[in-house]
Amino acid sequence: MRISHVGADAPAPQSEGASGVDSHPISPAPGVRTRNQHQRRKRIVQAAAALASRGGVEAMQMRTVAERAGVALGTLYRYFPSKMDLVVAVVSEEIDTLEGSIGRRPPNAPTAAGRAVDILMRATRGLMREPELADALIRSLIMAEVDTPFGDRMAGLLLRVAGEGLTLESATEEQYALAGSLSGVWVQELLEMLRGRRTYDQVQRRIEIAADRLFADF
Numbered sequence: 001m002r003i004s005h006v007g008a009d010a011p012a013p014q015s016e017g018a019s020g021v022d023s024h025p026i027s028p029a030p031g032v033r034t035r036n037q038h039q040r041r042k043r044i045v046q047a048a049a050a051l052a053s054r055g056g057v058e059a060m061q062m063r064t065v066a067e068r069a070g071v072a073l074g075t076l077y078r079y080f081p082s083k084m085d086l087v088v089a090v091v092s093e094e095i096d097t098l099e100g101s102i103g104r105r106p107p108n109a110p111t112a113a114g115r116a117v118d119i120l121m122r123a124t125r126g127l128m129r130e131p132e133l134a135d136a137l138i139r140s141l142i143m144a145e146v147d148t149p150f151g152d153r154m155a156g157l158l159l160r161v162a163g164e165g166l167t168l169e170s171a172t173e174e175q176y177a178l179a180g181s182l183s184g185v186w187v188q189e190l191l192e193m194l195r196g197r198r199t200y201d202q203v204q205r206r207i208e209i210a211a212d213r214l215f216a217d218f
Helices: 030-055 062-069 073-079 083-104 112-127 131-142 150-162 173-194 200-214
Strands: none
Touching: 030 062, 030 073, 030 083, 030 131, 062 073, 062 083, 083 112, 083 131, 083 150, 112 131, 112 150, 112 173, 112 200, 131 173, 150 173, 173 200
């Protein structure tokens, strides 16, 4: 889960319009418009991640994010109605990165527990490259007043890799509950690590113990 994909000191892109409002003299074709929207959204998420890596979620002020991304404030709110929506987007992008890493180099442990540990420790290493951002994101998600995809996505990832192809739809209620429980243990251990109460090795050992128990019958 590579948080540091945006350099904290990277210059902000040029604004899309002299007045701060996106300007498109000629309406682009649908395919181009979709691509431009995707690129604009990506710039916003990268700008938010860069700001949070320096000052936590408090630094992700919507106006500052818009300025750094080179978009109008109104454009930012069209993509992300609240700061929490922006936080969720940053986390989702990091899960995308983790999934890409797993696709390129799948865990090869012989047991479901071993594969689950591999996934979670990869995620831990990625997050800890930017501990201030990791702490801000995890805390924000725990205290979120909006639905977030974080728990389901991590549980789904564990099911797919550790359970060798299981999905949220094909897994039993028990399997889904076990994957969610292991994901929850990982989040708690990561918080303890960020607070300085756990070392990396201690987190790994605790995750191994939990995975061995929870995934014993997968």
